[in-house]
Amino acid sequence: MCEDITKIIDELHIYEKKLLKSLKENENYTPEEIAKINSMDIKSVMSAAGSLASKDIIEVEKSVTESIKLTNVGKKYAEIGLPERRVLNVLIDEKELSMKDLAKSTGIENYEIKIVIGWLVRKKWAKINKGTVKLTDFGTGFKDKKGNDELLLEYLLECIDSAVSISDFDEDLLEGLKQLNDRKNLIEVEKQTEHSFKILEKGLKILTRGIIIQEEATQLTSEQIKTGEWKNLKYRPYDINAEYPEVFPGKGHPLRRIIEEIREIFLNLGFSESNGCILESAFWNFDSLFQPQDHAAREMQDTFYVKNPISCNLPDDVLVDSVAKTHETGGNTGSEGWNYNWDKEVAEQSVLRTHTTGISTRFLEENKPPLKMFSVGRVFRRETITYKHLPEFHQVEGIVAADGISYQNLLGTLKEFYKKLGFEVRFRPAYFPYTYLSTECEVYLEEKESWIELGGSGMFRPEVLEPLGIDVPVLAFGLGIERLAMIRYDISDIRMLYKSDIKWLREIPVDNGIKLD
Numbered sequence: 001m002c003e004d005i006t007k008i009i010d011e012l013h014i015y016e017k018k019l020l021k022s023l024k025e026n027e028n029y030t031p032e033e034i035a036k037i038n039s040m041d042i043k044s045v046m047s048a049a050g051s052l053a054s055k056d057i058i059e060v061e062k063s064v065t066e067s068i069k070l071t072n073v074g075k076k077y078a079e080i081g082l083p084e085r086r087v088l089n090v091l092i093d094e095k096e097l098s099m100k101d102l103a104k105s106t107g108i109e110n111y112e113i114k115i116v117i118g119w120l121v122r123k124k125w126a127k128i129n130k131g132t133v134k135l136t137d138f139g140t141g142f143k144d145k146k147g148n149d150e151l152l153l154e155y156l157l158e159c160i161d162s163a164v165s166i167s168d169f170d171e172d173l174l175e176g177l178k179q180l181n182d183r184k185n186l187i188e189v190e191k192q193t194e195h196s197f198k199i200l201e202k203g204l205k206i207l208t209r210g211i212i213i214q215e216e217a218t219q220l221t222s223e224q225i226k227t228g229e230w231k232n233l234k235y236r237p238y239d240i241n242a243e244y245p246e247v248f249p250g251k252g253h254p255l256r257r258i259i260e261e262i263r264e265i266f267l268n269l270g271f272s273e274s275n276g277c278i279l280e281s282a283f284w285n286f287d288s289l290f291q292p293q294d295h296a297a298r299e300m301q302d303t304f305y306v307k308n309p310i311s312c313n314l315p316d317d318v319l320v321d322s323v324a325k326t327h328e329t330g331g332n333t334g335s336e337g338w339n340y341n342w343d344k345e346v347a348e349q350s351v352l353r354t355h356t357t358g359i360s361t362r363f364l365e366e367n368k369p370p371l372k373m374f375s376v377g378r379v380f381r382r383e384t385i386t387y388k389h390l391p392e393f394h395q396v397e398g399i400v401a402a403d404g405i406s407y408q409n410l411l412g413t414l415k416e417f418y419k420k421l422g423f424e425v426r427f428r429p430a431y432f433p434y435t436y437l438s439t440e441c442e443v444y445l446e447e448k449e450s451w452i453e454l455g456g457s458g459m460f461r462p463e464v465l466e467p468l469g470i471d472v473p474v475l476a477f478g479l480g481i482e483r484l485a486m487i488r489y490d491i492s493d494i495r496m497l498y499k500s501d502i503k504w505l506r507e508i509p510v511d512n513g514i515k516l517d
């Protein structure tokens with residue numbers, strides 16, 4: 001037993017020792033007093049007390065006191081009288097009045113007078129007869145007598161700025177208080193929690209044995225090092241369980257971060273980066289991609305057309321003519337084209353780009369193969385917003401143009417790209433007016449046990465390449481980015497990416513979202 005006590009004392013934290021010593025001096029010290037005497041903060045006192053209590057050295061008692069105070073409205077009524085008193089006073093003089101006149105002569109607002117009269121009628125102080133209000137005998141009896149609420153308000157007014165402990169109330173007052181409380185904004189009840197400590201038997205034994213408080217060094221001074229005093233100091237051990245303030249380091253938005261990662265991957269694969277404008281001509285967005293002018297995607301319900309500027313300039317006539325011919329007859333491509341009359345005005349319409357593929361055709365027109373280009377940008381579609389659809393999202397677009405480039409290279413490039421991002425993908429046949437062969441990539445979602453579509457790709461058709469003057473094969477892809485972010489950051493609703501949800505943004509790890517466990 002004796003040994004136990006020595007061991008317990010040895011293991012006491014300095015704060016526990018300080019607390020015990022103070023209680024030895026005076027068991028009635030409050031936590032605040034103990035904090036002050038020992039220059040500790042109140043949190044440390046309470047956590048030392050909690051720790052001592054868990055070892056049965058002291059007992060911590062908690063008492064909650066409720067006290068009440070007048071609110072500003074309460075104070076006002078205590079001074080000028082409750083509304084029912086003011087109505088009663090007027091009615092005693094006037095005998096009967098309409099509600100409107102009562103409001104006028106008491107100065108009570110119209111909306112409130114109804115409530116007050118309702119109250120008077122319910123308490124049988126007054127009755128209403130043909131629109132006029134009259135006191136009952138019972139009500140008249142209050143002429144020289146105060147109501148419970150008034151008595152209470154007066155009482156509380158006496159202690160105007162200090163809160164009154166509820167334990168000071170006798171039963172009658174308490175009953176009245178309940179009613180007064182129902183009137184909501186007249187009084188407020190404050191709860192105060194106080195703690196007191198009691199030394200238990202084990203604590204007494206410890207104190208009899210005596211505890212020595214040796215200050216613990218937490219920071220060394222140069223003086224202590226020079227004089228060698230550091231050798232004799234007692235050091236506070238590190239407490240790795242101590243509370244610490246949470247820190248929220250600055251970090252990029254998750255969507256931005258995945259975009260940076262994607263850029264990095266393509267730059268490392270030797271692609272050069274290009275950009276376009278979100279405002280694009282229908283020519284580059286659709287026509288240059290051999291998308292016929294009556295194609296469903298061009299309909300108003302899919303594409304945002306822009307009013308200002310209503311139209312865009314087209315590139316040089318040679319290119320425009322060649323695109324027009326290809327649409328109409330297939331031009332020099334060996335194809336039959338779409339067999340309709342191509343309309344220049346339709347091609348001049350300005351749209352919010354529906355994909356970033358127009359950047360690729362623009363790039364092919366301006367650059368000579370061999371080339372590898374990628375671009376990241378926002379695209380717009382008239383989608384209804386749902387957990388997986390937004391009218392505005394990001395795509396990463398890319399092309400590789402060189403002799404000997406094949407569909408196999410396309411699959412390889414995409415596989416490699418997704419692998420670097422940490423995804424395994426599969427390919428399904430697909431259709432786009434501007435590619436042949438075409439494919440869509442999908443990634444498997446284990447949680448949902450289903451495959452989701454990530455983007456489209458294919459080999460550009462001769463109808464796209466010929467007008468641009470390209471005579472080598474070109475692989476092309478356009479992949480959605482938000483969906484990748486959803487999987488990467490484990491979010492089930494795409495809208496999350498565009499919400500200022502501080503909690504979520506803070507909780508996302510600073511690394512690129514790759515879970516460390």
Ligand SMILES: N[C@@H](Cc1ccccc1)C(=O)O
Pocket residue numbers: 354355356357432435455456457458476477478479
């Ligand atoms: N533009 C297509 C993707 C795509 C790009 C390039 C070639 C083929 C398909 C889309 O937005 O879905």
